[in-house]
Every structure is written in structure tokens, then in C-alpha cells.
Amino acid sequence: MINNYLVMKAYKRYLITSALPYANGPIHIGHLAGVYIPSDIYTRYLRMKGMDVISVCGSDEHGVPITIKARQEGVSPKDVVDKYHTIIKKSFKDFGIAFDIYARTSSPVHHQTSSEFFRKLYDDGVFIEKTTEQYFDTEVNQFLADRYITGTCPHCTNENAYGDQCEKCGTSLNATDLINPRSTLSGVKPILKPTKHWFLPLDKYQSFLEKWILEDHKEWKVNVYGQCKSWLDHGLQPRAVSRDLDWGVPVPVEGAEGKVLYVWFDAPIGYISATKELTPNWEKYWKDKETRMIHFIGKDNIVFHCIVFPAMLNAEGSFILPDNVPANEFLNLEGDKISTSRNWAVWLHEYLQDFPGKQDVLRYTLTANMPESKDNDFTWKDFQARNNNELVAILGNFVNRAMVLTHKYFEGKVPALGELTDYDRETIAELPKIRVAIEKNLEGFRFRDALREAMNIARLGNKYLADSEPWKLYKTSPERVGTILNIALQVTANIAILLEPILPFSTDKLSQMLNVKDLGWSNGGKLDLLPVGHMVAQPELLFEKVEDIEIENQLAKLLATKEMNQINNHTVTPQKEIITYEDFMKMDIRIGTILNAEVVPKTQKLLKLYVDTGVDKRTVVSGIAECFKPEDLIGKQAAFLVNLEPRKIRGIESNGMILMAQDEGGKLRLVIPNEGVANGSEVK
Numbered sequence: 001m002i003n004n005y006l007v008m009k010a011y012k013r014y015l016i017t018s019a020l021p022y023a024n025g026p027i028h029i030g031h032l033a034g035v036y037i038p039s040d041i042y043t044r045y046l047r048m049k050g051m052d053v054i055s056v057c058g059s060d061e062h063g064v065p066i067t068i069k070a071r072q073e074g075v076s077p078k079d080v081v082d083k084y085h086t087i088i089k090k091s092f093k094d095f096g097i098a099f100d101i102y103a104r105t106s107s108p109v110h111h112q113t114s115s116e117f118f119r120k121l122y123d124d125g126v127f128i129e130k131t132t133e134q135y136f137d138t139e140v141n142q143f144l145a146d147r148y149i150t151g152t153c154p155h156c157t158n159e160n161a162y163g164d165q166c167e168k169c170g171t172s173l174n175a176t177d178l179i180n181p182r183s184t185l186s187g188v189k190p191i192l193k194p195t196k197h198w199f200l201p202l203d204k205y206q207s208f209l210e211k212w213i214l215e216d217h218k219e220w221k222v223n224v225y226g227q228c229k230s231w232l233d234h235g236l237q238p239r240a241v242s243r244d245l246d247w248g249v250p251v252p253v254e255g256a257e258g259k260v261l262y263v264w265f266d267a268p269i270g271y272i273s274a275t276k277e278l279t280p281n282w283e284k285y286w287k288d289k290e291t292r293m294i295h296f297i298g299k300d301n302i303v304f305h306c307i308v309f310p311a312m313l314n315a316e317g318s319f320i321l322p323d324n325v326p327a328n329e330f331l332n333l334e335g336d337k338i339s340t341s342r343n344w345a346v347w348l349h350e351y352l353q354d355f356p357g358k359q360d361v362l363r364y365t366l367t368a369n370m371p372e373s374k375d376n377d378f379t380w381k382d383f384q385a386r387n388n389n390e391l392v393a394i395l396g397n398f399v400n401r402a403m404v405l406t407h408k409y410f411e412g413k414v415p416a417l418g419e420l421t422d423y424d425r426e427t428i429a430e431l432p433k434i435r436v437a438i439e440k441n442l443e444g445f446r447f448r449d450a451l452r453e454a455m456n457i458a459r460l461g462n463k464y465l466a467d468s469e470p471w472k473l474y475k476t477s478p479e480r481v482g483t484i485l486n487i488a489l490q491v492t493a494n495i496a497i498l499l500e501p502i503l504p505f506s507t508d509k510l511s512q513m514l515n516v517k518d519l520g521w522s523n524g525g526k527l528d529l530l531p532v533g534h535m536v537a538q539p540e541l542l543f544e545k546v547e548d549i550e551i552e553n554q555l556a557k558l559l560a561t562k563e564m565n566q567i568n569n570h571t572v573t574p575q576k577e578i579i580t581y582e583d584f585m586k587m588d589i590r591i592g593t594i595l596n597a598e599v600v601p602k603t604q605k606l607l608k609l610y611v612d613t614g615v616d617k618r619t620v621v622s623g624i625a626e627c628f629k630p631e632d633l634i635g636k637q638a639a640f641l642v643n644l645e646p647r648k649i650r651g652i653e654s655n656g657m658i659l660m661a662q663d664e665g666g667k668l669r670l671v672i673p674n675e676g677v678a679n680g681s682e683v684k
Ligand SMILES: [Zn+2]
Pocket: 153, 154, 155, 156, 157, 158, 161, 166, 167, 168, 169, 170, 171
């Protein structure tokens, strides 16, 4: 930890980058817990310390998934990125993510910056130019990059692996590795055709990367260091940095028509172009060794930020390298992997609508459950418990008590600090210790521990008030009550400072209540933040209970998603063997009206229906009681097989069968004519 302090002091300024969200869907809680909340807490902390810091981010708008989404929706790739860039940018802003700029890679500045970057490497002879055989779809007359091709994974036999990766086993693939390749555009088997591309020879940077990561950055998080070591131990291979595609940054080389930069080549350059858009002094953040650059990312981006991008920066020669890449693992939702395509997520823009004014509750829950060293789980019950038992019962309760008692006994004025007891001194002595503990954890990117330490201030305050019992002392020793409340109020001011990076909305509200402004990080731990006689405002509740019904609504929403996915994944049973027309004509199917329906006594599943079939009125027994209430069926028309041989069920003779459609989940639906018809009408 001492090392971290030395490192801190050695740098003049900070450049914080956060993984560019891919503009084919909105932001969800997995993104927030993995990248944006840690980056935001860290940035806010540095700003409070008065550091020169900028935080850059933006939408990643190139690549094959964007073009596929556009094709599926029948719109242009630009329509897709415009739509999601707008949603993402707004939700970040409303959630309080404090980027200095949120740019986009379709901007002219970015096209120019990444184009120049490529050209510099090209002119310096960094790339290997290679003509290789790539899959080509003869129907649509197009080369098939990455996700335009699917086939069977050679490692796990998943039949829907992509040309760049198998999502089932996680292996990164080349399209030519796939067994039975198919074009996702036309479904045909593609042919191999020669095409020229530019490769970054990562193998040439192997020894540079080995020294830089494995020797010079042993302080990196274990998960990050371990993944890098594994890549390096396998030996790096040249990697293509261009694609045959019409959406992206055109390869700035003569004869490269129809080719664009590989999205993973241009995306990290997006950090540079965002900085350029932010400030004309962008070079001091990118080219001065006294700048400390930190990449906040999720674990799926480690190879690109620790291996590929540093190799690019090293090849270019004038840029600094990241000093740390604190990647997080993944967050799951209710025990299941978060997935944009399966809509299994809590979407930020929906959360902000469903829980207005409760940004900090989500920030708190996601920080407390941050997947820092292993995958972690978000559940709505935990969200509710953390709000009700921690934010409301500990933090909110303490602040409210201190404020209410100050108004009750001292008309809202900070009372004088009298003689201190040993217990007062012990309590006060904790504050600077807690501040140091929070700092150590923030510097080490351990945000969960930082939050736990910060909440210890509220715990300390609660315990202090409960032990000191000022409400029992006012009659006999009002001065002693003044001392207790002075200390309690100074503790609330410490909360306003030390919790600000994590809970900026609530601490802002608290500062307003305390009638103070911009206390600054350096005041954390102090006991003279509120002078005697200073007037505090009327208390308001910082947090309110999350009720059961709100949680039930969210769980119902997820359940509906699950059911929808089941329907979408419904595997249709194969067609039965061919029958003759005569076979079919043997069945006599009629439309009838259900005149009466009742549950067969002592059964759960059976309904006894009395039906007007047009032919006659008869009894039909059917095992549908779990899907229909008798009263919902009475008066309804349905289709009946009327010439099925009679059968005794539970002592009741059933004459025929009611026809039903059954879905994947086992749900039954009546087969009903779209308009009423006469009973006895034949179905044929
Ligand atoms: Zn696989």
C-alpha cells in the first residue's frame, strides 16, 4: 500500500478511460458493476483530492454485430448506432456517471485519428501484408467477416459458433476453424477466396509485453495478470487488423477499397479521439510520462487492453502505456448469466424509470456486490435488503437522528463542544483511521472494501448515539447533550465527504441539509467541519424503504422475459408420418359450445364439460383443470373430436375430446373459430 502512495505522488495527472459500450443495445447492471461504477468512484475520488484528472468514454459504433442488427431490423447501421448512442449517453448522465466527455467512434475526429494511427504504422512498415483465403458468400457477393459466418465449434461441437468466437466454450476462433461453415446472410456454404489484409505481428512484441506486464506490473489484479500471463505463455500470433466490410473506418491505403479497420483496432483509439474532442491539450494526457493512464474494463476485454492496444501504442512510439487495468469479472442476474440477446438484464434506462431518484441505491448495491475477483450475483431481494437494512436503517437513521435532535434541543444550531469523555475521544479517533482505510482501498481498486469502511462511519455514529443516549440527558446536563450532538454532526459531515465518490446524490442532499458546500477530500477525518452556531437545515429522509410490491414487480418482469425466451426457443416436435386423406376424414371434428363445466370431485386436473356439439348434448371429461377455471369455459365455443370411442374416466363416461394447443411451458389454449359458428359445424 505504501507503494501506491508513492506512485500516486509521482504522477502529475490522470487519464481515466472506461470501456466503450457497444452501440447495439442499452447499458445494463453488468456493465455498471464491471466498468462504469468503479471508474466513476475512482474519478470522483481523484477530483475531490484536487488532482488533474479527465475521464473519457464513448460509444463503440463499428463492427459486424452493428451491421447484422441493422440488417435484422431493416434499417441502416447509422440508425442503429444513433439510437443506442442516444439511450446510452442519456442513461449515463441521469445515473451520475461523471465522464468529462462521452464521444462516439463514428465521429469525424475519430475516423481521422484512427486512420492516421493506422497510416503511421503502415508507413513505418509495422504491418505484415498477407493475402489469405477468406470465406465469401457467392449469393450476396460479399466476404464474410467474424459474425457473418457460423458453424460448428471444433472444440465443443456447439453448432452455432461464430467466425471469431464460440460463445459456448469461450474459445477465440478463426472462421476457417469452423466445421460446416454457413453464411448468416444467405445460409449457403461459403467458398474460400483470396483477399488481402494487414496483420499486426504481435509475436514481435512478445518480449516487450512480457517485461512490461510480467515484471513491471506485478501489482495488477490477480485475474488480469493471470489472463495476460496465459496469453503470453501460449505465444502471441499476428492478428489481422482489417476486415472486408462496408461499415467502419476505411483502410487508408491505396487498393484497400471495401476494407475497414478491424473494430478492435479502432475502438481503443476511441479513447485518444475522445480526449482530442475534449481538450486541445490532449497530448499532455497521452504523451507525457507524468500522466497516469488507467483503463477500467470488464474481463472480456483484457487481451485487447493489455496485449493488443499496448502493442499498438508501443509500435506508434509517442504514446504512454496504461499504468493499470483493473478489470472486473462478470455480474450475474438472479443466478443466470446476463445477456442482451436473451433480454436477461436489468437495463439502466428502465431502472431509472422504475426507481426515480434512487440512483444511489443501485450504485450502493452494485458496489457492495462488485465482481472484483470472481463472478458475482445481483438479486432483487438483496437489493431490497441492502436498501432497507443498510441505507435506511444504518446510514439514513443515523443522519436523521443527529439532525432531528439538533433541531429539538438547539434550534438547528451546532452546539458547543464541551469536555470530552474517553468514549468521545475513542469515537473521534476512529474517523481519520477510516479515511485512511477508504483511501487505501480506493487506491488499490478494492471498491467493496472501500464501501464497507465508509459505511463504518455511519455504524460508528449510530453506536455513539445509542451508547450516549443524549435524549435521556437533556434535563440534567444540556451541555453534555451539546457535546454529543456536536460530535454526531461532525460525523455526518464526514459521511458527506467520504461517501461522496460512491453515493454522490445522497451526499449532495446531505451537504444541503448540513448547509455546507464542497468540503473536499482533505477534510475527511476532521472534527471541526461545522463551526459552533452554524445553522443546519430541516432534515429530510436520505433513503426510503423499498416495498415488497416493487420487488415483486421486478421479479414478474424477469419471469415474463424467461417465459418469452422459452417460447422463442421452443423446439417444435418433428412432423408425424404421412397419412392419407381418408385417414384424416375418419376424424369427425365439430365446433361446440360448453354449456357447463365443473371440477371432477377429488381430482385436481379433471374437468367435466357438458357440451352442445350440434349433433347432441354430451359429457366430455378432460385433464385441463390446471389451465382453466370452470367459469372461464362456460359459454365458450371450442373444437371437439366427437367420434372418439367413449371412455370411462373416474366413473364418468367421456364422449369425445376437446382440442387444445399446447406450448413449450405446457400451457393450454382453446382452438376457437375466429368468429362464432353454428354448433355442429365441421372442421375439415
Ligand atoms: Zn466451443
